[in-house]
Amino acid sequence: MTAVANAVFTAAEYNSYVRDNLLETMPAKATTAGRWFVATGLNSIAERQIATNTVDTSETTSSTSYTNLTTTGPAVTVTTGTKAMVFITAQMTGHASEATVETYASYEVSGATSSSATDARAIVNDVGANDNRISVGSLHTGLTAGSNTFTMKYKCGTGAANPHTFLRRTITVMAL
């Protein structure tokens, strides 16, 4: 509201324009240390989580389509709007006899959103039996707002007949 000289400021106006607006601010909505705030639309904000998970175990697959390893994940579940920043990291090794066959790590989304792992957001290693550790970051858009689980998935390139190795696997999701 815009105040006018000599107008009575009513309790109802205080409740609408002061109390209720203050209840839409960050300190009113802040609950947990380590979280941050994002805009969710016009005049609306939400507290969001940044979550990370790691699986250090060295495991293998020879699957040429995205799959879980013996230890599924890592995975995180966060409440998001329609976007999230996702960083995946893995140390990956191909096979000495398959020097030109790639090794891939990506992620899928489940829960409110259903989105399969794709090469478009994958880490790719193409150095035979040598192992590199790097990350890939994505601004994931088109999510369905709500509780979403982000899970790393793994595969080998076309022609793989031997197991490729994955370890020190980490996913970090910054919910937006």
Added chain:
Amino acid sequence: MAWTAPMTAVATQVWTASAFNTHVRDNLNETAPAKATTDGSIFTVTAANSINDAPMLQSTVAASETTTSTTFANLTTVGPSVTVSVNTAATVIFGCQMSNSSVDTTALMSVGIYDVDTGSELTAPSDTWCQQNDGSPANSVERGMVAHRFTGLTSGSYTFQAKYRVGAGTGAFSERYLFVIPA
């Protein structure tokens, strides 16, 4: 002053200066515009009903330098490093262009956490959160990045600094960067 749940006004109730100061002035002083200090900062939660302005900072070192150290160590030009205030966690994004003079031999970059005043190591760099290139052939160059979130921190100011090592041979590192999201 801390946040106070805004009072609910009642018709004909006297609206006192004290009530204004507690429920309007002090609460407005806890909101983002009151806390904002630095362009490009984000707002993070420090506790229930409490936020702060948290700058994101980056450091870079372009110079190509080498090491033969098999344990994490500084290069001739130390860093990059960033000193930043965090709450309970920090997301660090770092990377460089790296190679190794020997075939099938690793070059690694990682990040440690150091005391701002004494420089003492609080969290050592680790292979667990490193960028690694396992060169094949020798001197093959790769440029990449790693994202790592440090959790369980005690609220305060820390220096995040990159360090380097090799499995063997001579590692070369250039275009080194590190930035910290204090959340």
